[in-house]
Amino acid sequence: MLTPLRRGDTLDRIPTALRRARYVLSLELTMRSRLLLAGAALLLLSSACSQPATSSETGKTTIGLVTQAWDNPAIKDLADAATAQAGKHANVTLLAQDSSNMQDMISKVQTMISRKVDALGIEPWDKQQIMPMLQQAKQAKIPVFILQSQVPGTEGNGLVVTSIIGDETAGGKVAGRWLGEKLGGSGRVLVLEGAPADTPGIERANGFEQGLKESAPNATVVARQPADWARDKALRVTTDLLTANSNIDAIFADNDEMAFGALAALRARKLEGKVTLIGYNGTCIGLKATYDGTFAADGILFLDQVGSKFIDAALDQMNGKQVPPKIEPPITLLTTAHLKEIEQGAKSVTVNGSPFDVDDALRKRVTDAIAGKC
Known part of the structure; x- marks a missing residue:
């Protein structure tokens, strides 16, 4: 039986069992505090690690x-x-x-x-x-x-x-002026536009019509319809347009993929080679088709320069340098004859009466396409 403690009693009067219980309780509280602190530290560390490091930190x-x-x-x-x-x-x-x-x-x-x-x-x-x-x-x-x-x-x-x-209107004009000269001043033309709300496609097609009128006042764009930049959609659209419009002299497509769709429609009607076909973008497969004469010409959009x-x-802006509000890579048109000139080492080709320089990047792009490295 334990004797009640009175005011003034010293620790030596506390029975051994009670002192042990008090020690164990104190030890347990200390360990719990340490565990809680360790857990909090881990939580903070985990939270810090979950935040993405900034560029200044890395x-x-x-x-x-x-x-x-x-x-x-x-x-x-x-x-x-x-x-x-x-x-x-x-x-x-x-x-x-x-x-x-x-x-x-x-x-x-x-x-x-x-x-x-x-x-x-x-x-x-x-x-x-x-x-x-x-x-x-x-x-x-x-x-x-x-x-x-x-x-x-x-x-x-x-x-x-x-x-x-690039100046898409100007690029379209180059293609339209070239085609007007080739047609001899008159002809019936179909235009395959990109997506309805896509600015480059609209400007490209507008520029094409302007250039065509400048060099061929009697030429007529008998139909202009979007094909959403897609080869399969262009096949369907061109098939319908050829059904509704006979005696077509040329087709201008806003990109190479749609030009290949139009090509499939022409082949189905045995019109390949009888209708002048112009692509646009200057992709590897588009340039190869132009070199082979499948396309008569290809608008060259320097999307590699855009990238x-x-x-x-971006790096200039982050380094505090002045970046102009608009950056315009060049745009031009290359025909089958142009590509053969470049293959032979030409440093410049004449497009609609004006010289266009062939730099190393364009030369490699052309030679890779000719070699079929697509």
């Missing part, structure tokens, strides 16, 4: 790129060129993705923003629907670069650093 620069679909060889060329240019810088990582439609693009752009990339390049499916994404990027302080398009309403308000796009200039502009 010494790395992360650039995001979201384009239209890579099953279009021209768009894949753009992305590949951007990847190659980024690879020249040891501290630069490029996160490149394509998208199948505008909603897919929005989702992927949002992911890039949430990852806090240092710069973001976008080749929009729709210039209006991309606006909310530009606002989000601005709020996140991520500079945006628009590729192969211009978005109205972004001038001077910090939504876009620059637009990297590489995007990386250069």
Whole structure:
């Protein structure tokens, strides 16, 4: 039986069992406190690790790129060129993705923003629907670069650093003027446009009609219809247009993929070689078709330069250098004869009476296509 403690009693009056119980309790509380502290420390460490490191912390620069679909060889060329240019810088990582439609693009752009990339390049499916994404990027302080398009309403308000796009109207004019000369001043022409809301396709087709009228006042565009940049859609559209319009002299397609769709429709009606066919973009397969004479000519869009200039502009902007509000890669047209001249070593070719220089990059592009390295 324990004797009750009184005020003033010393520790030696506390029975041994009670002292042991008190010691065990104290030890247990101490261990629990240590475990709680250790757990809190682990939680803080885990939380810190879950946050993406910033570029200033890692010494790395992360650039995001979201384009239209890579099953279009021209768009894949753009992305590949951007990847190659980024690879020249040891501290630069490029996160490149394509998208199948505008909603897919929005989702992927949002992911890039949430990852806090240092710069973001976008080749929009729709210039209006991309606006909310530009606002989000601005709020996140991520500079945006628009590729192969211009978005109205972004001038001077910090939504876009620059637009990297060739003069599509001028490019279309080159093709139209050349065709008008070839037709001898008159003819009946079909035009396959890109997507209905896609600025480059609209400007390209508009420029083509303007150039055609300049060199062939009596030529007529008897039909102009979108085929959404796709080969299969172009086959269906061209088939319908050929049914509705007889005696066609030429077809101009806004890109090489649609030109190949039109080619399939011409072959089905045994019209290959009888109708002048012009592609656009200067993809490897488009250049090969032009060299072989399957296409009479191909508009050359330097999408490889769009990709590489995007990386250069992004790095310039992050390094505090001045970036112009618009960057314009060149655009021209190459015919079968031009490609044979380049094959023979020509340093310049004449397009609609004006010289166009053949640099090393264009020469390699042409020679690779001729060799079938597509």
